[in-house]
Amino acid sequence: MDSRPIGVYDSGFGGLSVWRELCRLLPHESIIYLGDGKNCPYGGRSREQITSFAMEAMERLVEEGVKMVVVGCNTATTAAIQALRSRWEDMPIVGLEPAVKPACLTTKRGRIAVLATAHSLQSDMFLSTTARYAEGVEVIKIVGEGFVDIVERGEEHSAKAYEAVRRVVEPLLSRGVDKIVLGCTHYPFLRELIERVVAGHGIDVIDSGEAVARRVKWLLSRYNIAADEDNRVEYRFISFADEGYRANLERRAKEILLNR
Numbered sequence: 290m291d292s293r294p295i296g297v298y299d300s301g302f303g304g305l306s307v308w309r310e311l312c313r314l315l316p317h318e319s320i321i322y323l324g325d326g327k328n329c330p331y332g333g334r335s336r337e338q339i340t341s342f343a344m345e346a347m348e349r350l351v352e353e354g355v356k357m358v359v360v361g362c363n364t365a366t367t368a369a370i371q372a373l374r375s376r377w378e379d380m381p382i383v384g385l386e387p388a389v390k391p392a393c394l395t396t397k398r399g400r401i402a403v404l405a406t407a408h409s410l411q412s413d414m415f416l417s418t419t420a421r422y423a424e425g426v427e428v429i430k431i432v433g434e435g436f437v438d439i440v441e442r443g444e445e446h447s448a449k450a451y452e453a454v455r456r457v458v459e460p461l462l463s464r465g466v467d468k469i470v471l472g473c474t475h476y477p478f479l480r481e482l483i484e485r486v487v488a489g490h491g492i493d494v495i496d497s498g499e500a501v502a503r504r505v506k507w508l509l510s511r512y513n514i515a516a517d518e519d520n521r522v523e524y525r526f527i528s529f530a531d532e533g534y535r536a537n538l539e540r541r542a543k544e545i546l547l548n549r
């Protein structure tokens with residue numbers, strides 16, 4: 290059995306929403322989390338820039354000796370997953386995609402909203418997923434303006450955060466959607482606020498964290514690289530930003546574990 294860690298990568302803190310689900314479903318696995326931090330946010334950047342950040346991140350995780358990589362960032366997935374997979378052919382690499390499929394399969398009103406970064410919403414990957422699953426379903430695309438910065442600054446519980454969420458989400462109430470898909474891994478940290486704004490309107494808020502963790506579990510078994518049950522689990526945090534940022538990642542991750 291394989292005690293090497295799983296690598297998780299995001300532009301910053303967002304991938305911790307995926308990390309949390311991995312810890313929950315795979316308690317015997319060690320994980321190295323790389324939160325770029327230096328180049329965050331990615332959402333408004335070009336595909337080339339994001340690809341080069343993702344390549345650097347992947348190199349770093351490979352140097353750290355990971356057995357699998359989870360690109361815990363929708364934006365980096367849309368920009369770079371193909372490039373990563375063709376350069377590291379033997380490494381299992383899992384990407385993040387918004388849960389458009391389950392939302393389209395379960396919508397009763399035939400109208401869903403996807404909240405994501407501008408880059409993700411304009412990407413070919415998003416357009417082709419939507420074309421595949423959204424036949425007969427209207428998909429409203431909305432950028433969570435300011436959401437990433439709020440999460441990066443750890444201000445999810447502030448009045449300012451509620452105001453930013455209300456500004457983006459409230460207009461959806463009159464559009465008749467019954468599903469809101471969180472297509473950016475930072476956004477689940479604002480889920481409570483989003484749910485507060487839509488309360489009483491019969492709207493489900495969906496993210497991809499759990500589904501990705503299940504996919505990782507399946508791949509660990511398929512490649513026969515799962516850790517033993519007596520593995521000494523280690524959670525490490527690294528960053529391209531300064532030590533303060535790195536230490537914050539670790540602190541927030543610990544809080545997440547305590548609040549489970």
Ligand code: DGL
Pocket residue numbers: 299300301303304329330331332333361362363364365406409437472473474475
């Ligand atoms: N967490 C990221 C995502 O899932 C990107 C946020 C950003 O850096 O703009 O899309």
